[in-house]
Amino acid sequence: MHGGNDSENLELGLEGLSKVEGHADLEVKVTKGKVEYAKLKIPESKRFYTQAVRGKPMQAIAQLVSRICGTCSMSHIFACTKSIEDAVGLVPSEQTMKQRRLSMWAHLIRDHPLHLYFFVLPDMFNKGSVFEFTSTEEKKIIATALEIKAAGNNLSKMVAGRSIHAPWPVLGGFTQVPDKAKYPDIIHQLEHAREHSLELLDVFYDCSWKFEHKTTYVGMVGPNFDYLSGDLLSSDGLKIPEQHFGQYAQRIWHDYSTASAFLLQGKDYMVGSMARLNLGKKFLHRQTQKDCAKQLGKFPSKNIYDNNLAQAIETIDSINQSIDVLQSYDFKPEAPVQPTRKDGAGFAVVEAPRGVLYYNVNIRDGKVQNINLAIPTGQNQVRIEKDLAEQVQQQIDVGKEKDYIVHEMEKLVRAYDPCMSCATHFLKVKWKK
């Protein structure tokens, strides 16, 4: 490479972007110094869950759709369950709602830190992986991060039986309730995790990475900040009823991807942590608002890298919310509510760690006729591609070299945290003139 001139005509390819639920590649084409297109390609083999759930009893499919994503399994379980409950008119108890909230907060407390400390932190320290943190000081940071993650994992085990493919949640409730004898230890772990998370918060606040974009932010936010309820809002001022989300969001297919992408009323949009804080930071726990007042000043933000800061704040908030419930509520054995109807159409939105997860399900005679999903990564796809095109263009215009541009592409996609593995690292980098 000899600087800017080589950037006149290029094809930038990143093969094996570490996994959007398995695998993703990036391709950017530049002709005469102008970016023609950027593609986020998802060639992962389809697993045909949409077909696999048909005809299955409505009580059985939450455990099946959980297997769509090992990273977001808890979100799939609750989105699916919520949509079936909507379909058959089943209203879960207040205790069930509390246990579901705890399950979602636990999900956030283990999932956001995985992204922040295993995937983002190495970039901040110019390292290839978390295993390259070898000095005493660096190991201390990792030990701290592991403690935060462990608190979420252990809370998951206590409230849902397991953090991945949780066995206790069922239609209408849970098969088991948290064991009160475990509260003191878990609360102790959560308090430590909160302290550690606050210590590490400014790593993300002080981060100088910047790429500002213009898009619409969409998220479901409301009191409790529980990722399960609230109003589905857009930064354009829309308030979308859950049952109408499918009419606002249009599914689009690309030949180069096995996953479908989405537009909202014809426009690109972003879902996820930053979207939630842009739309609903006022709903955060009062302790979070107090402890993170300075950092919350950055929201609403247009800088995609503030998605990392937003995740760090949501982790702290989920810890605060969980401690509150554990300190004030006793769970008693309770049978799941039984459905009274066996037919209907149901709609549900859940905020997965990466954003809006939409389920639409049709039930007939207690069996699933069909389901229809919108996954966060698909909803962010069009915006990710535009961001990539704009960022590469800016960098070509100022004569940046290939290695720099390629690394910045990785960082940008990773900031969206498309899935645990999806946003991590690239196997192979190809640079073709």
Place this chain on the structure above:
Amino acid sequence: MAKKIRIGWFSFSCCEDNTVLFAEILNDHFFMVQEKFDIINAKVLQNVNKWEEMDVAFVEGAIANPHDEETLKKIRGLSKTVVAIGSCACTGMPSAHRNNFDENTQHEIRFLKDKFNLLDKVHPLKDIVKVDMEVPGCPMDENKFLEALTAVIKMYGDQ
């Protein structure tokens, strides 16, 4: 300095729950893994990955397309021990549920299988290559995985 055990971590068609569980197992075992293992290839965790000889390859997921089939054979050729982790790698399921679809559903998904060049059937690893150890479960059984880890430390670690 003690010789490190060279390992790889690979994912094929699955939900990657074993990778997520491995990340949770690291909460308690990170520094042991850092000390004892040299991670040659694990694109989920690092950006520099090499296709070189390994002592142990941990492989999750089922095989659903010809590209993955070739990659698995390449991994087998480079590895002394192949460990299948999780249900999809060990049995194909649940990723292999399309193998059991009825005729109408098979017909419905035909064009997608053709468009994305998928294998007619989804396969567990052992259909394609020799598998030395299996850690079943969906996600993999945490204790059985730790047993497998202990076993490979015995096999390849400094005596």
